[in-house]
Amino acid sequence: MIDQLRLPIYLDHQATTPVDPRVLEAMLPYFTEQFGNPASKNHLYGREANRVVEAAREAIGKSINAKAQDICFTSGATEAVNLAIKGVFNAHRYGTPHFITVVTEHKAVLDAMKRIESEGARATYLPVDDLGMLDPEVVAEAICPETVMVSIMAANNEIGVLQPLKEIGRLCREKNVFFMTDATQALGKISLDVQEMNIDLLACSAHKLYGPKGIGALYCRRSLPRVPILPIIDGGGHERGLRSGTLNVPGIVGFAKAVEISIQEMKSEQERLRTLRDNLLEQLKTVLPDIKLNGHPVHRLAGNLNICIPGVESEALIIALTNEIAISSGAACTTAAIEPSHVLKALGLSEIDLHSSIRIGIGRSNTGEEIKYAAEELANEVKRLRTLRDQ
Numbered sequence: 001m002i003d004q005l006r007l008p009i010y011l012d013h014q015a016t017t018p019v020d021p022r023v024l025e026a027m028l029p030y031f032t033e034q035f036g037n038p039a040s041k042n043h044l045y046g047r048e049a050n051r052v053v054e055a056a057r058e059a060i061g062k063s064i065n066a067k068a069q070d071i072c073f074t075s076g077a078t079e080a081v082n083l084a085i086k087g088v089f090n091a092h093r094y095g096t097p098h099f100i101t102v103v104t105e106h107k108a109v110l111d112a113m114k115r116i117e118s119e120g121a122r123a124t125y126l127p128v129d130d131l132g133m134l135d136p137e138v139v140a141e142a143i144c145p146e147t148v149m150v151s152i153m154a155a156n157n158e159i160g161v162l163q164p165l166k167e168i169g170r171l172c173r174e175k176n177v178f179f180m181t182d183a184t185q186a187l188g189k190i191s192l193d194v195q196e197m198n199i200d201l202l203a204c205s206a207h208k209l210y211g212p213k214g215i216g217a218l219y220c221r222r223s224l225p226r227v228p229i230l231p232i233i234d235g236g237g238h239e240r241g242l243r244s245g246t247l248n249v250p251g252i253v254g255f256a257k258a259v260e261i262s263i264q265e266m267k268s269e270q271e272r273l274r275t276l277r278d279n280l281l282e283q284l285k286t287v288l289p290d291i292k293l294n295g296h297p298v299h300r301l302a303g304n305l306n307i308c309i310p311g312v313e314s315e316a317l318i319i320a321l322t323n324e325i326a327i328s329s330g331a332a333c334t335t336a337a338i339e340p341s342h343v344l345k346a347l348g349l350s351e352i353d354l355h356s357s358i359r360i361g362i363g364r365s366n367t368g369e370e371i372k373y374a375a376e377e378l379a380n381e382v383k384r385l386r387t388l389r390d391q
């Protein structure tokens with residue numbers, strides 16, 4: 001029997017991922033029978049909810065070598081990033097606190113930085129090289145006596161580039177500034193160790209690693225050197241006062257299960273994704289020898305490809321392939337306007353190359369057969385569009 005491919009093939013795993021069936025199974029009882037509020041400590045419903053939340057906190061902490069008490073649950077990485085940047089800014093509202101980040105960050109970081117700038121902070125946006133890498137030396141040079149925090153993402157959501165966290169963490173600690181990382185794309189894909197990497201704050205989200213949407217966490221160091229931080233959401237004083245609001249118990253259970261599975265299967269799965277990714281690029285290159293890889297060829301996420309296909313408009317290509325493959329031209333856009341990617345711009349791509357680039361995110365459910373099919377469809381469509389253009 002020939003397996004039918006399920007179309008369109010999902011190749012946008014940097015935007016979001018499906019919930020793993022094992023994760024869903026772990027979550028289900030906490031919607032119905034075990035529906036307690038973990039803050040209701042005076043009965044068994046509440047105590048059972050509290051028990052699983054604390055077990056999840058322990059598991060998520062352990063996955064990055066952090067103490068459970070330093071994990072604060074949020075609604076996702078956007079909130080975690082906002083809490084980290086605005087919370088640390090609010091605890092340093094004297095003088096002109098200085099923050100450092102990099103131009104290729106996710107909008108959550110860039111927009112939170114802009115917000116605190118409008119409220120009196122100073123921010124420096126460091127450049128990257130043409131492969132998307134940040135030089136730790138550039139970070140060291142940007143640190144000044146007013147610098148409070150350096151925020152550098154672990155893995156980029158468009159080009160998958162992995163930044164040298166350990167080197168940056170070491171120099172931040174030497175210079176006594178807090179080091180924060182948006183590890184949303186990295187958790188479960190590369191090993192993260194907040195002790196070894198001197199990370200003081202780390203943001204992550206369940207839906208990028210086969211967990212549910214709407215749940216994430218901020219790791220924030222409470223042991224020395226303790227990070228001064230204020231909440232941005234006030235209420236009942238949940239999460240040790242850092243983030244009020246009734247906890248999303250099924251989400252938290254699913255998040256922990258998703259992290260557990262991803263860490264357990266990390267080595268073999270990343271190897272498998274790397275092979276699929278490399279095969280896809282090779283297959284495309286044999287038919288379209290002029291395509292160019294955006295971002296570092298080695299220091300990048302195993303499942304990520306971002307390529308420039310000269311002579312083809314990415315939007316036209318994506319729309320033409322809409323029934324075959326689900327890909328994107330960059331970050332999941334918030335507006336209908338087709339604005340070129342700020343990440344690709346930062347690599348110095350020409351205006352024309354900016355509009356000819358696509359992002360392919362390979363993930364857990366993808367098979368070799370699917371990748372082969374995707375490569376064929378892509379190559380055929382590119383050839384067709386080029387013929388049309390040349391007529």
Ligand SMILES: *Cc1c(COP(=O)(O)O)cnc(C)c1O
Nearest residue numbers: 076077078106108157184185205
């Ligand atoms: C997806 C993503 C976010 C936002 O996460 P949400 O949980 O969707 O708010 C932040 N940073 C990076 C790098 C991401 O990939």
